[in-house]
Amino acid sequence: MRRTTIADFQKMKDEGRRIAMLTAYDYASALIAEQAGVPVILVGDSLGMVMQGQDTTLPVCVDDMIYHARMVMRGSHKALVVVDLPFLSYATEQDAVDAARRVMQEGGGQALKLEGGREIAPIVRRLTEMGVPVMGHLGLTPQAQHQIGLRAQAKQVEAARKLLDDARALEEAGAFGIVLEVIPAELGELVSRSLTIPTIGIGAGAGCDGQVQVWHDVLGLFEGKSPRHAHRFAEVGEQMVGALSHYVRQVEEGSFPTQAQSISMKPDVLEALKMKG
Numbered sequence: 001m002r003r004t005t006i007a008d009f010q011k012m013k014d015e016g017r018r019i020a021m022l023t024a025y026d027y028a029s030a031l032i033a034e035q036a037g038v039p040v041i042l043v044g045d046s047l048g049m050v051m052q053g054q055d056t057t058l059p060v061c062v063d064d065m066i067y068h069a070r071m072v073m074r075g076s077h078k079a080l081v082v083v084d085l086p087f088l089s090y091a092t093e094q095d096a097v098d099a100a101r102r103v104m105q106e107g108g109g110q111a112l113k114l115e116g117g118r119e120i121a122p123i124v125r126r127l128t129e130m131g132v133p134v135m136g137h138l139g140l141t142p143q144a145q146h147q148i149g150l151r152a153q154a155k156q157v158e159a160a161r162k163l164l165d166d167a168r169a170l171e172e173a174g175a176f177g178i179v180l181e182v183i184p185a186e187l188g189e190l191v192s193r194s195l196t197i198p199t200i201g202i203g204a205g206a207g208c209d210g211q212v213q214v215w216h217d218v219l220g221l222f223e224g225k226s227p228r229h230a231h232r233f234a235e236v237g238e239q240m241v242g243a244l245s246h247y248v249r250q251v252e253e254g255s256f257p258t259q260a261q262s263i264s265m266k267p268d269v270l271e272a273l274k275m276k277g
């Protein structure tokens with residue numbers, strides 16, 4: 001058994017096979033993702049919200065990414081594992097090299113994802129030249145949310161042209177793939193056709209070479225309204241609450257544990273124990 005490689009990832013686009021990417025953040029979620037046949041796992045900095053309960057991805061640091069990447073690597077043996085570099089950890093080329101060294105040596109991911117366009121192309125080039133596979137991320141880039149908001153991007157001509165130019169710059173700099181987040185489907189398709197490397201959409205339409213979704217969104221782990229780009233493939237959260245309230249009820253009424261979950265002492269041992277007492 002071997003892991004999906006960057007070459008396999010490219011081959012999927014070349015052969016017209018769509019790529020399913022999913023976030024995972026720990027050992028258990030990685031095991032399940034692999035059982036389901038997910039070929040590419042993203043240890044996303046969305047862990048700031050879904051695992052740490054923060055409002056944004058901004059407080060996530062390199063140590064957090066290493067901690068979660070390690071668990072995901074232990075739970076997966078086949079998937080290509082891409083790890084986000086967190087907010088401001090790649091502000092300069094040297095910062096990026098330092099963060100990449102730590103995440104890849106201590107966390108163990110195979111590739112890194114960075115948010116940004118042409119302005120980060122020199123960083124993407126440097127990392128790529130150093131042997132680090134880099135995935136880009138354009139459109140709604142949550143690390144820049146205080147600048148651009150959490151809304152659809154590149155809906156007008158100028159912004160759409162810029163996004164296309166950014167995508168080409170990332171490809172030229174050596175990126176092996178690009179996430180396109182919440183942009184018009186038509187633009188998602190145009191970018192995907194213009195590039196030779198795979199595009200992975202999230203709210204960027206069916207014309208991308210693959211899709212990425214967040215673990216908690218696809219499994220329906222949170223109550224309330226899901227983002228428009230997410231689809232709840234199951235209501236696992238509801239099932240968990242049901243199962244756990246059942247557990248609480250049974251403990252409270254004394255119907256759990258039963259004989260089946262208990263071990264017993266041999267009668268002579270019990271007798272001796274009582275006598276000594």
Ligand code: KIV
Nearest residue numbers: 023044045046179212
């Ligand atoms: O952090 C993340 O989970 C992501 C995906 C939403 C693309 O970047």
